[in-house]
Amino acid sequence: MTDLLNAIVALSNFVLVPGAAYGAQLALGALGVTLIYGILRFSNFAHGDTMAFGTMATILVTWGLQSIGISFGFLPTALIALPIGIAITGLLLLGTDRVIYRFYRKQKAAPVVLVIVSIGVMFVMNGLVRFIIGVGDINFADGARFVINAREFKEMTGLDEGLAIRSTTLITLVTAAIAVALLFWFLNRTRTGKSMRAFSDNEDLALLSGINPERVVAVTWLIVAALATTAGVLYGLDKSFKAFTYFQLLLPIFAAAIVGGLGNPLGAIAGGFVIAFSEVLVTYAWKKVLEYLLPENLEPSSLVQLLSTDYKFAVSFAILIIVLLFKPTGLFKGQSV
Amino acid sequence: MTARGYLLYAGMALLVVLTGMFQGWNLALTILNMGLISAIMSLGVNLQWGFAGLFNVGVMGFVALGGLAAVLVSQPPVAEGWNAGGLRLLGALALGAAVLVAAVQIWKRKIGGRMRTLVMLALLIGGFFLFRAALDPAVEAIEAINPSLSGYLGGLGLPIIVAWPVGGLLAAGAAWIIGKAALGLRSDYLAIATLGIAEIVIAVLKNEDWLSRGVKNVVGLPRPVPYEVDLQRDAGFVERAANYGLDPVTASTLWVKILYAGLFTVVLVIILWLAQRALASPWGRMMRAIRDNEVAASAMGKNVTARHLQVFILGSAVCGIAGAMMTTLDGQLTPGSYQPLRFTFLVWVMVIVGGSGNNYGAVLGGFLIWWLWVMVEPLGLWTMDLITSGMAADSWLRGHLTDSAAQMRLMTMGVILLAVLRFSPKGLMPER
Numbered sequence: 001m002t003d004l005l006n007a008i009v010a011l012s013n014f015v016l017v018p019g020a021a022y023g024a025q026l027a028l029g030a031l032g033v034t035l036i037y038g039i040l041r042f043s044n045f046a047h048g049d050t051m052a053f054g055t056m057a058t059i060l061v062t063w064g065l066q067s068i069g070i071s072f073g074f075l076p077t078a079l080i081a082l083p084i085g086i087a088i089t090g091l092l093l094l095g096t097d098r099v100i101y102r103f104y105r106k107q108k109a110a111p112v113v114l115v116i117v118s119i120g121v122m123f124v125m126n127g128l129v130r131f132i133i134g135v136g137d138i139n140f141a142d143g144a145r146f147v148i149n150a151r152e153f154k155e156m157t158g159l160d161e162g163l164a165i166r167s168t169t170l171i172t173l174v175t176a177a178i179a180v181a182l183l184f185w186f187l188n189r190t191r192t193g194k195s196m197r198a199f200s201d202n203e204d205l206a207l208l209s210g211i212n213p214e215r216v217v218a219v220t221w222l223i224v225a226a227l228a229t230t231a232g233v234l235y236g237l238d239k240s241f242k243a244f245t246y247f248q249l250l251l252p253i254f255a256a257a258i259v260g261g262l263g264n265p266l267g268a269i270a271g272g273f274v275i276a277f278s279e280v281l282v283t284y285a286w287k288k289v290l291e292y293l294l295p296e297n298l299e300p301s302s303l304v305q306l307l308s309t310d311y312k313f314a315v316s317f318a319i320l321i322i323v324l325l326f327k328p329t330g331l332f333k334g335q336s337v
Numbered sequence: 338m339t340a341r342g343y344l345l346y347a348g349m350a351l352l353v354v355l356t357g358m359f360q361g362w363n364l365a366l367t368i369l370n371m372g373l374i375s376a377i378m379s380l381g382v383n384l385q386w387g388f389a390g391l392f393n394v395g396v397m398g399f400v401a402l403g404g405l406a407a408v409l410v411s412q413p414p415v416a417e418g419w420n421a422g423g424l425r426l427l428g429a430l431a432l433g434a435a436v437l438v439a440a441v442q443i444w445k446r447k448i449g450g451r452m453r454t455l456v457m458l459a460l461l462i463g464g465f466f467l468f469r470a471a472l473d474p475a476v477e478a479i480e481a482i483n484p485s486l487s488g489y490l491g492g493l494g495l496p497i498i499v500a501w502p503v504g505g506l507l508a509a510g511a512a513w514i515i516g517k518a519a520l521g522l523r524s525d526y527l528a529i530a531t532l533g534i535a536e537i538v539i540a541v542l543k544n545e546d547w548l549s550r551g552v553k554n555v556v557g558l559p560r561p562v563p564y565e566v567d568l569q570r571d572a573g574f575v576e577r578a579a580n581y582g583l584d585p586v587t588a589s590t591l592w593v594k595i596l597y598a599g600l601f602t603v604v605l606v607i608i609l610w611l612a613q614r615a616l617a618s619p620w621g622r623m624m625r626a627i628r629d630n631e632v633a634a635s636a637m638g639k640n641v642t643a644r645h646l647q648v649f650i651l652g653s654a655v656c657g658i659a660g661a662m663m664t665t666l667d668g669q670l671t672p673g674s675y676q677p678l679r680f681t682f683l684v685w686v687m688v689i690v691g692g693s694g695n696n697y698g699a700v701l702g703g704f705l706i707w708w709l710w711v712m713v714e715p716l717g718l719w720t721m722d723l724i725t726s727g728m729a730a731d732s733w734l735r736g737h738l739t740d741s742a743a744q745m746r747l748m749t750m751g752v753i754l755l756a757v758l759r760f761s762p763k764g765l766m767p768e769r
Binding site for chain 2: 042043045100103111112113115116117119120121122123124125126127128130131132134135247248250251254255258262302306308310311313314316317320321324325328
């Protein structure tokens with residue numbers, strides 16, 4: 001019995017808890033991608049760098065707050081800075097849309113042209129972030145580090161395995177839940193949200209019924225700014241901020257959005273967790289858990305790690321390919337052309 | 338080529354010559370050599386995007402496969418490694434491939450739904466563990482042999498020029514697999530799939546030490562041209578250098594670079610000629626017809642997916658050749674240096690700026706963007722010096738701006754790409 005409990009705790013500590021946090025971060029990122037796809041109808045390659053920009057803005061505000069002596073008690077200061085970071089990112093995205101994307105929208109350019117344009121935007125944003133904050137590793141999490149640390153947990157329960165829950169993990173889950181609840185409330189209950197869904201479902205019909213497309217697009221960019229910045233800040237709090245890692249998040253985020261069904265917000269959330277858990281499960285060394293579960297003579301001698309952690313891209317990619325081959329519209333019905 | 342084209346090429350040549358006059362011929366030749374390689378990569382992407390409208394953002398992966406070919410062909414085989422577990426390793430790889438093929442065969446059978454899925458899954462999962470059980474001891478044995486110097490299987494010990502076509506073949510093989518899975522779906526999906534395969538190729542190169550030493554890098558690859566030291570010892574060469582008024586050291590470095598440039602030019606001209614012939618042939622017309630209207634082309638009886646697969650493989654192979662050439666030029670394979678911004682998206686900037694659909698344009702774009710990529714750094718530093726010249730020497734902003742000048746590259750490339758897309762979407766040399 002104790003063995004079973006130990007196994008469950010070890011599994012939670014190394015797989016379930018980190019996987020849930022990572023999944024929530026991916027889900028927020030994928031929501032942004034999927035919204036842009038639904039409303040503006042292109043895959044935004046600049047999304048990873050939008051996340052990096054939002055995080056950078058938040059970090060700068062955090063530093064400003066810290067320098068005048070404001071902190072958030074046991075919570076990270078970055079959470080106070082987050083709304084300001086979102087506002088700055090929102091302004092940047094509205095500006096980008098005004099200067100760059102609107103021209104192609106008016107021309108009714110093919111989606112692939114918009115994708116290439118977004119690559120240009122990606123370069124500029126990436127350069128901007130590197131220019132302003134540099135390429136180094138930045139750790140901006142302050143406040144309490146752990147909700148429960150492994151030692152306390154062991155003393156509390158008397159088990160051999162400890163369960164450490166970092167405060168950033170809890171913050172990630174709570175913030176992500178609030179963000180998703182707000183988003184769905186907005187999309188389903190408000191007039192603007194309903195007009196966005198109508199626009200996504202059938203553009204011509206939406207235009208006929210008097211929906212102002214420019215307004216829908218502007219609101220979309222603002223929501224995307226909020227989602228991307230939140231996702232970026234949560235990821236940065238959980239790990240650390242580095243311009244390049246955000247660019248690499250593009251692949252799992254896209255995989256999550258496609259697996260869930262591009263253009264479908266519910267699917268993006270599911271996709272985020274599917275991708276995150278598969279990455280963690282496949283790259284986790286199962287030796288410890290199996291040692292508790294199996295009788296002594298069957299215990300594995302190796303680490304029982306299916307793939308080394310560097311192959312986590314391969315996991316999101318493999319899932320992506322499987323879904324593309326067998327269910328091209330994604331797990332939840334997304335748009336497919 | 339049009340008059341405008343000749344003018345642009347002359348301008349490009351002038352840029353390289355001016356670089357040589359003001360910053361040294363060594364730098365000018367370095368830029369020229371990488372420019373030649375970039376031009377080949379850009380031709381490869383132009384085949385896919387310009388001819389067929391395929392959106393491949395996995396160029397980096399194909400380039401890296403070319404680099405792998407350079408190691409596998411040119412390095413001498415490591416006999417101890419082969420004895421320790423070479424055959425077992427090959428067997429394990431064959432087993433893995435057999436499992437995959439069997440799974441695909443099962444899937445293709447038209448028999449009952451759920452049973453088929455279960456059998457396939459069981460085969461794949463069982464196969465994976467069998468594969469790992471066979472592979473892991475072999476890998477361990479091979480990597481244990483003298484890990485600081487070899488710890489891998491080595492290559493075939495052939496001349497490195499052989500690696501260039503082999504690199505193309507490796508890239509073509511990868512392209513076949515990825516194309517089979519992702520072509521025929523939407524263009525965005527192909528983009529994401531290629532982005533993924535590129536990351537996976539790099540992950541394999543970084544992790545599979547038995548293959549190419551992973552992040553420990555393979556250095557000192559053999560060369561197709563003489564070494565500088567040998568030239569400097571050669572009395573005849575020193576004498577000829579003296580006739581031109583050059584000291585042996587400078588002359589030898591320049592001569593080696595010129596030889597490389599000659600080799601690369603030959604490859605570029607061959608590929609360019611082939612690409613031009615293809616563009617003018619009935620096949621090229623068919624490709625453009627498919628690009629411009631897939632529905633109409635398929636109604637005319639053209640097999641759109643098969644043609645896409647064909648051109649995707651061809652373009653990727655060209656990128657693989659360029660990758661092998663680049664590794665040859667560097668003399669080493671360093672998996673850590675492959676960055677998607679540099680090897681995928683920069684090549685895209687080259688194609689778009691040069692003129693998608695026009696081979697001469699793609700080549701010009703390769704040279705021009707590479708020249709800019711190298712030049713932006715000194716130019717950025719110079720601009721920053723100019724901007725900050727009015728500020729106090731110890732000002733925080735001045736220090737930050739000067740330090741960040743190196744990051745100007747990406748922004749400049751982005752601005753150029755956006756400007757071309759907006760104001761001259763057909764590029765410098767538009768498709769006729």
